[in-house]
Amino acid sequence: MQAFAPLEAGDPARIGPYRLVGRLGSGGMGRVYLARSPGGRATAVKVVHDELAEDPSFRTRFRREVTAARRVTGPFTAPLVDADPDAEVPWLATAHVPGLSLGAAVARHGAWPERSVRALGSGLAEALEAIHRARVVHRDLKPSNVLLAPDGPRVIDFGISVAADDTKLTATGAMVGSPGYLPPEQLIGREVGPAGDVFALGALMVYAATGTNAFGGGHAHGVSYRVVHEEPDLSGLPGELAGVVGRCLAKDPLRRPGVPELVAELGRWEGDGGARSTFTGAAWLPAPVADDVMALRTDPLPEEASADLPTGADLPTVGPAHTDVATARLGGPPGRPSSAARPGEWIRQRRTAVLAAAGTLVVLAVVAGLLLPRAFSGSSRGNGSGSTAAPTAVTKQLKVREEWPSDEDLWHPVVAGGKVVGEGQDGLLHAVHTDSGDTAWTYDDPTASSLEGVSDGLVVASGNERGTIQGISLDSGKQVWSVDARAHTAPGTTFHLYLRIVVVDGTVYVNALYDLPAGSKPSGRYAVSALDAATGRLKWTRPVEYGLSDALTVVDGVLYGGMWGKDGSYFYALDAKTGDQRWRYRTQDEYGTEVTAIKVSGDTVYAGDSRGELHAVDARRGTRLWTYEPDVQSRKWLEPLLVTDGVILGGTGENDSTRSPGDVHAVAAGSGKPLWTTHTEGEPELHGLLDGSVLFSTETGTLHAADARTGKSPARTRLSPDNPDAAVVGDRVYFDGGDGRLHAGRISLTEK
Template sequence: MLEPRGRCPEFAGAAGRQGRGRRERWAVAAVPLTAGDPVKVGRYRLLARLGQGGMGRVYLGRSPAGRAVAVKVVRQALLWDEGFRRRFAREVEAARRVTGFCTAAVVDADPSGNPAWLATEYVPGLSLQEAVARHGVWPEQAVRGLGAALAEALAAVHAAGLVHRDLKPSNVLLAPDGPRVIDFGISLAADDTALTETGTVIGTPGFIPPEQLRHEGVGPAGDVFALGAVLAYAAAGVGPFGGGASQAVNYRVVHQSPDLRGLTPGLAAVVARCLAKDPGERPTVPWLLDELGRPEPAHGDRHPHRAAPAPDRGEEDDGGLATAGWMPGPVVESATRMRAEVPTEPMPRPEDTVPEVPTDDSPEPLPGTPPPARRRRLRTALATATALAVIVTGVVVWQVSADGGKDDSPPAAPANVRELWSRSLDEGQTMAMTAERTVYLENKDRHEISALSVADGSDRWARRVKISDVSEESDYVKNTVGDDIEITAVSGGLLYYGSGQYLYALDADSGDPLWKHMDDSFHPSPVVVGGAAYAHMNAFFYVLDPRTGRELWRHSFNGLTSDDASVTDDALLTYGKKKLIAVDTRTRKETWSYEADSEVETALVAAGGKVYFGTKDGALYAVDAASGDEVWRGTFEGELWDGRLGGGAGGPEVTDGNVYFENDGYVSAFDADTGRVLWRKKQKADEVTSLTAVDGTLLVHDSEGYLSALDAGNGRTRWREPVDVDDDADFGIVGNTVFVELDGRLTAYRAAT
């Protein structure tokens, strides 16, 4: 899976491409409080829930004087651990010492309370991660302005004797008056080694400095490394060490040079210094402040989307808020709009209001036709405004419409999503992969893999699997990669999992072990085609004999590519930024390349002699798989189409001579041969999170928490079932069978088509 592109992950298993409901999302939508949420914490009245993470939930609160704050409430289970309470109290005291223009200050806390909580300044703005996804990469002067602001924030952190240790795009919030660095929950005092466990690596792959991965200690120079990676992300839209499995990214950080091809020469020189492997060779924060804070050269061209120069911080502008002139204009506009939409009263709960009922199930008109009026949904008003780094993934709990309680009303119509079976999971057991006839579970710590029948949930097989012996390996393998197991793919009758430095293969039907292959901890997701298993990585792929695991041959690319690949009978197709590349699997040579107008953003889908894919500007392409010639492309204009992929589109669905594609909240159908638009449908939500074609029906899950069934022929809605958001749920879908994992239980549902 790509991390964190915001795209619905795709599985290439025995059942082909499948949607999966748990997805990394750019937007963290504020939602109304539920019955289980407090209405007041300390002296703060809570108005909405902003998100949920490993430590607890984050709420939007108001002080008695009306000041907006973000309140982080610690999970009750953690408070039973006295060691955690002491650690949390010390971290709160450390965070209180951080002050500065570009940090979100801690304003209040009660570490010994029940519950324990922490309140910070509320920043009504989008994260850098979302800003790049929605509005594109930043020009050099904007990146330099961002870098100077972040260096100022790090100077404040380091002056307090702290090290942030998790600076990344989602921890940078962009308010109308400039950025804020957030999440000091793991910003521990530099000399406070007692607060971390031996062997623990804190941070996010691609932004963790190599010395931390090697367990050589961490200091201010580690934050400089992360700053360089953040600036590269803002300028190129991807981290300098690519994406993919965390072990692979960490390996590249330690052993390979960063990819800075998307940066201007001047900016690349600064970022390269920040990303030096040796922390002693990196620049200091004061040097970065001086270098990045220089005024714009007189001959420099002003970027067309940049806002006007900002007044001094003390000058009033637009209601008393100074604007950051170096930030791209659309980013400032989004942040300003979000500031205006911050609620002052608790958000209404669904049960307190009459639900909005769709009144028009006809397809959306084509471009040029005025769009129908629609009510703004309050739920989306707070998008990503949060003052703590809480990673929230879009998740749902599927509801059967039948009510278990007694009711005197007439019987309800048959449910469109009915339960097939449900079973409890063992402690530590999670759903890892779904295929046509089997659901695979893994227990990483106990090194166990189990297979269940899709039809009735019964056990097919279960076994404790072999793991890699890392005791004699390097510190990187022992402490960072470890010997946990991770299922990576099911293809060609084989189940693949990684452990330590090896890729292992089992018989997918019986669980019998077959072979292992040294993969240097990369753990790819092989695809079996024509009696060969193609294991693709970011800069190369190798081909294995699926019967023995023996390597047959390998191919290296000139530069980094995506870790996504599509394999046909005679070619492997992959891409790097805008360029598609085809390798003939018979001659083992690259046969053609094709360059799109924008970066490729979706999985590649090969069907009917063509390869289909979506790009970052919202277009859908069809390219001849044999020659690399463009066959057609679909581009869209006007209010009916968002010309950005925003949260990211999933791969196209190709079936029965049609191509179905989702972009944000739209679903469209194209003639696969000509690209003619057959129909377009705007969903009621802002974003479609998965799209699956089955039996003349498109099953569409959206960001508002609904599952819809669309007629594949004309786009009309057949039914639309409401669902609840639950941050602890996970789901997968194969055909029209939906799997939900929640609270230690796995349940299968059948969706009507």
Template sequence: MFEALEAGDPRQVGRYRIVARLGAGGMGRVYLGRTPGGRAVAVKVVRPELAEDAEFRRRFAREVAAARRVNGAFTAGVVDADPEGSPAWLATVYVPGLSLGEAVAAHGPWPLEPVLALAAGLAEGLEVIHAAGVVHRDLKPSNVLLAADGPRVIDFGISLADEASVLTRTGVMPGTPGFMSPEQLTARPVGPACDVFALGAVLTFTATGAGPFGTGSAHAVNFRTVYEAPDLTALPAALRAVVARCLTKDPDERPGPAELLDQLAESAGGDRAVPVVLTEADWMPEAVARTVQLRTATPSQPARPTPERTSDPQPQSAAPPTNDPVPPAQTVAEQDRTDAQPRTTSPATAAQPRTTSSETTPVIGVTEPVPRAYAHSPRRVPEPTTAAAAGPTGLSRRRALLGLAGTVTAGGLGVAGWYFVKDGARKPRWTSVNGGSNYARPLVSGAVVYVSGREAILYALDAVTGRQRWKFSTVEDADAPSSLAMSSGLVYACGGKRLYAVDMATGEQRWNFPTSGDVYAPTAADGLVYFGSDAYLYAVDAFDGKQRWKFRTDATAFRAAPTVVDGVVYVGETNEGMLCALDAGTGERRWKSHVGIVSWVPPVVADGVVYCTTSGERLFALDAADGKLKWGFATGVGGAAAVSGGVVYVCGGKMLHALDAASGSQRWVFPVGSSLSPPAVADGVVYIATASDDKYLYAVDAASGEQRWRFPTHDAASTPAVANGLVYVSTFGRLYAVPV
């Protein structure tokens, strides 16, 4: 994943020209650099406040000297460094490809044989690292890169020579919750055994999709790491004993990497080595191997031919003005900042920002500096050849976009080729600043769109022009973001500690229902309105607001959104970790299923199956009649689903996944650089809005996973609503109507 350089980023570090951001950590930022000959390297630049500390520089120099001695098949070694530079920095071999964390998020847990092959590669990597007198201290899924010939352990930025102590003087706490050893967390002496502990946690994550000490706050995970036994029940039996030894609390009882390799061989049924040859990508699960192959296309198999460059299209004419102001036109520089948002690129594509040098860029088929903009296309799991050849559709927003595909060789990065792609764009039909809250999805009924706002809890706008028809506000909590529902000529809006019923035509209040706590997530169905407040799920009459029943949950502030289908309310009980089915008329529980802590987003029910996501970063498909599990899928952080045409579209881990509704098998995956809103599906297109740094509304082909177009929202956005040939999406302060 590449990010555009920003104003404060260096353009030259040592002999390396800096061309993009790769990421950041506690001790500095990592950049993509180029040698004078064009070879790619990863350059880590130390944070200025650390580099100014003389003691830190001394330790950093010792660390670099030790790391230079690490040069094994399963590591990305240090190639250059200047601990005394301004800034201090080190450069390592650049490894393009997929991280282990990304692979598990996109494709789910791995079967036993690939996990054993991974374990063997990582154990050998640790053997080399420890032999050089280095302790990595932060081995985790994002620090493991996957290549055709085996995994690579990366990021020695906080590795320490084994005689060094923790860098407490600089305020740095090396390690990541869930993968840190007990001795790291309790400030005891740290040695190579802490990396073996982290390896056990990494293998558990790879095989199950979750860490051995659960999820939650860093404090909770760290407490369980120090004082509780790991949960290894989901591990295959052949792996459980190996991992259990790695996760022993006492570092002296953990195996060394060499011993671990022997035990892995026994688990795999071999003599001295795991019987998998790490020279081809088939050592990984098939779907992961395909994605890795796409991202690291070889020079003999270019990812895509280079089409002729085209000039920028003329700007589209603006929509007729309305009485609502629209965002001012952007300058080219502002467009650069907007369009060059970080995102995960396609497997065969990497992004390259514009250089600041006046010299031309020596790459195949290109004789001008690289534009500061990004290519984007989905990762198609079933048919990688097709995915590599296909590109995004639609008109170019400003300039042609460049991508790089390469492969790691003994000498570093081999350039496979450069090519131009297009980036589809849209302009809004209209924009309204009267309404808009990123907490609530707009509701559309006929020619009116209803949306919550900042100055009033409810607005009614003309769906075609965006002109305000009416607004509804209250004295109490008038500016509180509101969730909405509608039924039988009424809109139901949450305003602080009351649920309001408002006439859809006139904006007049019909009734309100007071509670002692904040009201959340109303759902209207069959003459009742269901919503959470305090520790209860309420059901009130949709016409007069009288309470029918309330169901006591285990939460102190119940926020979960219910879904009502065929007389049954499906809702998650957050603390106890279950999904419940309640009788819609009486509130009596029909069944409960202990799938884990269910997220606040509403479950989805289709064809007798209920789909829910959990805080354990998984999507579960349950029988709607009895709650029995049908299948599960590891989504990654987030999780919100929509079902259409036998396909489940679920967001999580900065990915949009398309899954077969019957089996849970993945059809395709569409990656972006930030978390996502719940998806909306209409007329063969999936619409998603990114909710953090990416700030776009995407239209994705439901069948193929190809991007059709995107629209910059400039802020976190709601779940889209599709009607009248428009996609309505609200941010915190604006409502956009974008042509489909």
């Protein structure tokens, strides 16, 4: 089992005294490389984002946090061994832990037995004791920051992420972190101390013991709301363990146990024989996880870097990133906020504008890492799931030739009517002409800065501050209508936020969350409602006590959505004119699973959920036709789903807000039989078809094409060093080039 990926053309060969030999991953601060020290020691070297390197305040914080991190010593931490905060691009090096992350282990093998959970908690508590003793607070303890080794867990990234997060918070006022693991006090803007790490430890133990988040799944804003207002679900934990974890997850940080108390209580874990055990030989881990971890530990360190890289004395050192698009140079990027720093991004993983006239247009909001790419074409990796043969060698070449860069930097771009509309860095909506990139108009109302999509020549935007929804002329940028949240807010409740907005035939359909008076149980309530766009009048509303998913679409007079109740999770159909229920289909017997992607095709409606199942349902009766569950680590079905020539295409990814790998799947639409699956480095976003190939981009900045029926002839090209936030219409692509500008390019897919 290989724990790293090969270096790619454009990666530096050396950082400081460390020779790079592979890629370990990426995160909110930067790219992580596997490296060899001058003495031959395996080391993890992290290089920060260019935009952070150009921020003087970041360098000050980074230097301070490096100094603090050097003080951390403990058997369950990955210690800092070297750093250069004053380099052109700052970097740091930590001891390399050849282990599996907790997130990957649970995703691959499921929930852990009690003894392994207790052992995990014991090691993590001891790690926190060492971190806090050095006067450092981690603030981002999550499954991807816990590595599993034979002799116990290791906590990584302690203190270092604070410098990057503080910089983003100063620049944008946005919250940075991982929903479900951030403590309530951090979510409401109060000071976070060591007790915040104790909260995250409790959430990690629930995740290991049950395979699910303590506060449910779904979008970040829903999870964060439950963290602040609702109690965790500890039903899957044994009684004594549930008691410990429950105290860790107390809303009031003063009521949480101290770390020394946890070390003493959790340190009494027992091995298989009932005797007090120790961390040796991976015996503390569940057997299948132990096998994976031991395989990783024996994986040798490469002797040389990738054969594709140049050798000799003139090997490149790390420097500013740049991006090529096919043969077109985009230029060096100026300093700009990363995607993780954009206002409101912390509560939005993905938002999709499902608006009848424009079709399904997907936007991404993800935490993205550092890449140092050049333009390239190559093969994607597929496992051939359900197919008769693995993909062949690349026979097609994918290129994007740049047509223009705009002066605007538009996020979540939507293309319609000869214009690209998106959210600008100034908090306003902008539109540019598709043929030139020149600005067409700016909508100067900051209370309608959240773009929902385009329908019937209208740009639809909302603002959670006041809850207004506005229809704006696509041609002129002038307001046409406005709907106030008070029209659909029931007496005794207060509007909180929109989960989804869809506009069809002059009717505004909303999934919304409302607050109840203080002390109420539950503290919030959901409702799906329909309002007349012209008058703002409420047509109908259906309250939902437990929860609504944000997936919502209206087709041929029927509204399709997802909800969950105390007795399970459901996919439902309502009459779009009256709100009357036509049918309800149970997707899971569990509370909290949500429908995350919907596609209607003919008499069949397809629904993907957050636990990995894709359901085909008779659109008239609500009866099951088939279900499909791929055998992959990334579980959550992502919008959009595409149906073409008897094949349904869709992507899956992780149920968290961190950048993570994903998969693209092709399934026979009539039977649910798997046709092919291909793995992607980042979560995929499907864009449509071109010459029989499905186009999809990933948050690592790459555009891919693969034969829609076979998955063969994969091709790819780089769009951006970061999340391209792409929109594709025909053979035109509009994307964030990573240089603070929106770019337009023409796609060509040719035989090599």
